[in-house]
Amino acid sequence: MHRKLPDFCRSLAATPSMFFAPDAVDFPKRFTLDGEPFHDxxxxxxAQALAPQLPDLTRMISAMFSGAAVTWIRFTPEFAIDGPIDLIPRSILPKLYIPSTNDHNEGPLGSYRVHIRYHPNSTPESFSALERYRRNNTESFAAKYITAEDLLYVMREVRKEDASGANVAFRQAVVEELERKARVQREKVRMATEKKQKREELLRATGLEQDREKIRKMTVPQLKQQYDVYKLIIKDTVILKTTLVSIPRRQDKxxxxxxxxxxYQENLRTDVIPATSTSQCVTDTPEMDSDTEMVDAEGDEFADEAEEEELYH
Structure with a gap:
């Protein structure tokens, strides 16, 4: 059947209009790979009723099945004639176990997500029991082998398990873990906000230097402070798109x-930035001593978190 998939998809892609024929629903063999009737x-x-509202629907169907045909060819080489699966003796096939997906948990986890969506009060235990009941065909087994005494025993065991409070304890543990994670996350947000506020306060106290000669004499740490003033206080649109790592040398900074x-000055001249909104951060930077060591452009290193911590604390 897998070998039929590419041709099947190509056939649907070539004639997407047949999906909307008046009698299409009466001929499921045209649209199902195994020729069986539609599940629903x-x-x-x-889909036919909504088709008039979707003018590009036929092209979408054609594109989807065309792509599926190409993908199925890539996915199913093992099903080719004389391939590894084709050469398996037919007597062995019924004994083989092949997972439904390439991830042992993908199928059950996906089913559980759907189950919990429609049964929010359900538990993993009840879902697992329902799945085992369905997959193992428990109903047929019980009808054939379970006696009234067996049924009574099972009912008593279930009542004991329910009375033990194991499910309640499990749910409580889940709630407590979620609350713990929420507290940790809130604390992280609080600390980050506090750190940002302190940093901005320091930058406002540092001020925005507008004397170009003083700027040219600045050390790398002072240039970093001015860079951060533009980024965090002034919100310069160009600076916001860069990082200190992208300008590693002193000359770059x-x-x-x-x-x-x-x-900034051009925006002030054109009233893009009201002068009053930035007056708090525009102050004079103290004169540097003549002995202030200038960091050579070749010796400037990448900015890192530790360096910034030392700079602002």
């Missing part, structure tokens, strides 16, 4: 700060 005719009828200053 109403789905097909609903100097150029970025001078360019940001030019944009």
């Amino acid at each position: 005719r109403n789905v097909f009828l609903a 100097l150029d970025a700060v001078l360019a940001a200053l030019e944009r």
Whole structure:
């Protein structure tokens, strides 16, 4: 059957209009690989009813099945004639166990997500029991082998398990774990917010230097502070798109700060930035001593978290 899939998909892709023929629902063999009737005719009828509202639907169907044909060829080489599966003796096939997916948990976990969506009060235990009941055909087994005494015993055991409170304890443990994670996350957010506020306060106290000569004499840490003023306080649109890592050398930082200053002053001249909104961070930067060590452009290293912590604390 797998070998038929590419041709089947190509056939549907070539004639998407047949999905909307008035009698299409009465001829399921045209649309099902195994020739069996539709599982739900109403789905097909609903799609036909919505078709007038979707002018590109036939092209979408054609594109979907064309792509599926190509993909199935890539997915099913093991089913080729004289391939590894084709050469397995027919007497062995019934004894083989092949997972329904390439992930042992994918199928059951996906089913559980759907189950819990429609049964939010259900538990993993009840879902597992229902799945075992369905997969093992327990109903037929019980009808054939279970006696009234067996049934009474099972009912008593179930009542004992329910009375033990195991499910209640499990749910409580889940709730407590979720609450713990929420507390940890809230604390992380609080600490990050507090750290950001302190950093912005320090930058506002540092101020925005507008004297280009003073800027050209700045050390790398001072340039980083000016860079952060533009990024966190002024919100310069260009600086916001860069990082200190992208401007590793001192000259790169100097150029970025001078360019940001030019944009800032131009915006002030055109009233893009109200002067009152930035007055708090525009202060004079103290004069540097003549002995202040200038960091050579070749010696400037990438900024890292530890360096910034030392700078602002």
